Amino acid sequence: MKLSYLSIIIGLAVQSALAVPKQVKPRRTSSILINPDAQPDLPSPQAARLSAVSPANAGLNLNDIQGDILIGMKKKKELFFFFGIKDAATFKSKLASDIKSLVTTTNQLLSVSTQPITAVNIAFSQTGLNALSVTDSLGESLFAAGQFADRTALGDVTSNWVPEFSGTNVHGVILLASDTDDNIQSELANIKNILGSSITEISRLSGASRPGDQEGHEHFGYMDGISQPAVQGFTQNVLPGQALVSPGEILVGTTGDSGTRPTWAAGGSFLAFRKMQQKVPEFNKYVIDHALSVPGLNQQENTDLFGARVIGRWKSGAPVDLSPLRDDPVLAADPNRNNNFTFDHPDVPGFNLANNQTDCPFSAHIRKTHPRKDLGSEATLHHIMRAGIPYGPEVTDSEHASNKSSTDPSLERGLAFVAYQSSIQNGFHFMQQTWVNNANFIFGKPTPPGVDPIIGRVSSTTPMDTPRIISGTNPLNGAQTFSLDVEFVINHGGEYFFSPPISALSGRLAA
Ligand code: HEM
Ligand SMILES: *[C@@H]1O[C@H](CO)[C@@H](O)[C@H](O)[C@H]1NC(C)=O
Ligand SMILES: *[C@@H]1O[C@H](CO)[C@@H](O)[C@H](O)[C@H]1NC(C)=O
Ligand SMILES: *[C@@H]1O[C@H](CO)[C@@H](O)[C@H](O)[C@H]1NC(C)=O
Secondary structure (H helix, E strand, O other), rough: OOOOOOHHHHHHHHHHHHHOOOOOOOOOOOOEEOOOOOOOOOOOHHHHHHHHHHHHHHHOOOOOOOOOOHOOOOOOOEEEEEEEEEHHHHHHHHHHHHHHHHEEEEHHHHHHHHHHOOEEEEOHHHHHHOOOOOOOOOOOHHHHHHHHHHHHHHHOOOHHOOOOOOOOOOOOEEEEOOOHHHHHHHHHHHHHHHHHHHEEHHHHHHEEEEOOHHOOEEOOOOOOOOOEEEEEOOOOOOOOOEEEOHHHOOOOOOOOOOOOHHHOOOOOEEEEEEEEEEEHHHHHHHHHOOOOOOOOOOOHHHHHHHHHHHHOOOOOOOOOOOOOOOHHHHHHOOOOOOOOOOOOOOOOOOOOOOOOOOOOOOOHHHHOOOOOHHHHHOOOOOOOEEEOOOEEOOOOOHHHHOOOOOOOOHHHOOOEEEEEEEEOOOHHHHHHHHHOOOOOOOOOOOOOOOOOOOOOOOOOOOOOOOOOOEEEOOOOOOOOOEEOOOEEEEEEEEEEOOOOOOOOHHHHOOO
């Protein structure tokens, strides 16, 4: 918790001056959100308001933008409830009369005092909009066709797609976030009661931040949610090294979005959801078996270094580009320093960005997904706001001892991946297809970097666990290749949704 006491007091004062609650609801005394030191803080309500009203930002309406879009990977617990619409007329009327008032705004999440007991967001697939007879084009063909139609381009193996996502049956998703499962379950019961038989459940996925000192870390053990774009009109305090993007890269119909959208959609965002299983014991074994041999480091340090160079960050979150040989938890915990790098080192005499990967491999996950100075400038239009959460239990002793993930479905673990962007084509889809899955990216290197070691696939037709060749991981010999004979991440499918502005829930979508 890094909100200053003063900002809370001011927040409360502003709140009580502005808000005239419709009804007195129970209020929170502790946050729905995690805030590990390594992750950027959310803006205070006042800072966000100042940022949003600045004319250059075309006035983002943070009371109309759904709360999940801009806050990142900070939920304590989150349930994804995927549904189909059975009775459009009833659904529309309940959406406007009851559901809309449950949907949590961006502003509400920024201060504990305004957070609901359980935050609720809702998003629709194209077939969901169709079911509501909303046929206006949102100007995004990948959304219109759905993610199942995109699976080959993404490199997915079709047989790994679970039945619920295989096709276009999912009409929408309700996202429920809180600090306890009980809160979530009772809000879900309330919503199901409101919507009755106008919807049917297709599936659900329950996520949670990991326990204890792993809070904020994904299942392989690395701190996540550190590097997020700063959004003009929301982020007042841009951190050193943070990419600053126009709101239109994340929110449709706002400054910088070049798509053609219906007026009612402004302030909405496309939500790319993926259910990504992580094979943690297999990953750990691979890392142990490929420990580096850098002089001066012991066995454990050489093991950790290999893993860190696969990701581009140490488990603490410290970037290898700034701390190339050993973890640095103090650096990791400082958001003013932990994202302040470009992969270039002009201060090192003779350093050549084009071919020197001594500090960070070209193949590292964070470099394949965000090449920074490698492409000359930050203004790539290929930014996403990540808002996922880990799902599934911790590794069991028996999985750990056998180096194998259990096949028991109740022990499956991974990342409920969520990315928000104004264009799936330029955001998630581009990243996965053109950067992650392209062995030659970052382009023009003597040894191809290889596909992303975490999430890259050679092609949708290569069977799982076909060896993937990466390079650059050994700082002593960048040309040395490693053959990844296990795919540590399995895509079980997903869907493309549109998270509309809240006004549309009683406007266009209910009409
Ligand atoms: C199970 C799957 C995944 C795991 C375990 C994972 C893990 C991580 C970790 C540990 C980081 C570093 C923390 C940070 O900088 O915030 C990171 C960053 C990132 N990941 Fe992933 N990730 C996964 C899937 C994806 C996917 C599917 C994409 C998009 C196609 C993606 C895009 C990114 C981006 C854009 C960053 C930030 C890079 C930067 O700005 O430096 N990740 N991921
Ligand atoms: C960020 O990095 C730049 C360039 O290396 C450096 O000059 C600056 O002092 C760093 N900022 C912080 C807060 O460490
Ligand atoms: C590559 O970069 C490292 C660290 O920045 C530096 O020590 C090394 O001299 C560079 N290598 C070459 C060949 O310039
Ligand atoms: C698990 O992997 C580690 C690292 O390779 C190895 O030392 C250990 O013997 C393996 N255990 C089993 C049961 O295979």
